[in-house]
Amino acid sequence: MDISAFDTDNSVSCRLASIIPDICKTEDCCLGIDEAGRGPVLGPMVYGICFCPVSKKEELKDLKVADSKTLSEAERETLFQKLDEGKSFIGWALHILSPNTISTSMLQRTKCNLNTLSHDAAIGLVQFALDSGVQLTEVFVDTVGPAEKYEEKLSKLFPGINVTVRPKADSLFPIVSAASICAKVARDHAVKNWTFLEDLGEVDADYGSGYPNDPKTKAWLLKYLDPLFGYPQFVRFSWSTAQALIDSKGVTVHWDDDEDGEKAAQRQAKRSMLSYFSAPGGSNNQTQTHRFFTERRLKSINTL
Structure with a gap:
């Protein structure tokens, strides 16, 4: 998978997409949505969609796609290659949310939580497919938050499309499994080939899974914490794991304008x-x- 458009500047989010198959513009299509990298403190979160004609569901099933979390990296690469080779009837698109985008969104004055970011990414990808001419009639989504509320939200946004939101949808619907594979392969590539924009010298790439409870990830976070400047943009500094380390190991900095107006008025x-x-x-x-x-x-x- 070529994600060079994201690698060029991984401080911002990026959308990638395959060629839209002609058959998807003329036949009723189903579309699956899933993500990779929601929980890690390192690297991007990637939302993926995969779509194909309803008449081709069995052919998609024959590719033996499965939930990406149950597959090895090599198996995911092989299955993505099969999906990409099926470009005559299968299409995909990705929205890669950079760690910097996630952190700044969650910590800005008007905060945007991870569920909102996830919903917006999924909605944007469905709209992208529609704007590209894909004749969507069915959408299957792995839930974020209460499934019923999410399903109602998507159904109102996309009237005329049959929306199904289910927990573990990536193990229930092959089209969601295919989206899961696309998202996971993209995240694997982004993390493995991460370009550090900061001047860190040669960086140890043995950072484990990126999840906060991974000992290798914890060790990496300790190693690359700058006491004054914090973490490189590879780290989601809005995560409590990163914040706790910055608070305990970092230098305390006082800003003259930290005092809010109420305290100043009281003084x-x-x-x-x-x-x-x-x-x-x-x-x-x-x-x-x-x-x-x-x-x-x-x-x-x-x-x-």
Whole structure:
């Protein structure tokens, strides 16, 4: 799988797609959606779709596709190759969400949680297929959150399409299994060939599965934590695992504007407003005029 478009700049998200088979533009089609890399603290999350004519479901089933998590890396590569070779009736598309996109979305002022990111990626891929001319009549999705609510949401967004949302859909519907394989192969390639934009020198690629409870992943996180700058963009710094290590091992940095307005107001309220207008006494008890007044050339009435 060629994901060079993402490798060129892995700090941003990227969409990749196969050629749309002509038959998918003229016959009723089914489409499956699944993701890879939702839980890891390292690397991107990849959403994938796979679609084919309803009349070709048995041919897809004959390829022996299965949930990507039950397959070895070599088996996934082989099955993806078969899917790609079936381009006369099978199409696929991917949305690769970079770790940087995930973290900044989850930590920005108007926060966007992982479920929302997942829903948006899936919806965007379905819309991409429709905009590309695929005649969708059936969509099968591995659930994110409550299946009934997600199914209702997608059905309202795409009226006229029969939407089925199920837990473990990747093991129930071959078209979702195919999407799972596409997503997982893309993530495997992205993680294995990751280009570190930061100046880290030669990076140890033995970071395990990327999941927070993996000892190799934990060791890698400790090794590449910069006490001042934190982690390279390969790490989802919004994950609690990364945040806990930064808090415990990183340098404490104080920003002058960290104090919120309410605290500043409380501190300022401790001063009497009358003190700004008090008559000047001796040099030892004269109150320093606040800059609000000096900037506006305002003076105490006693000095006029």
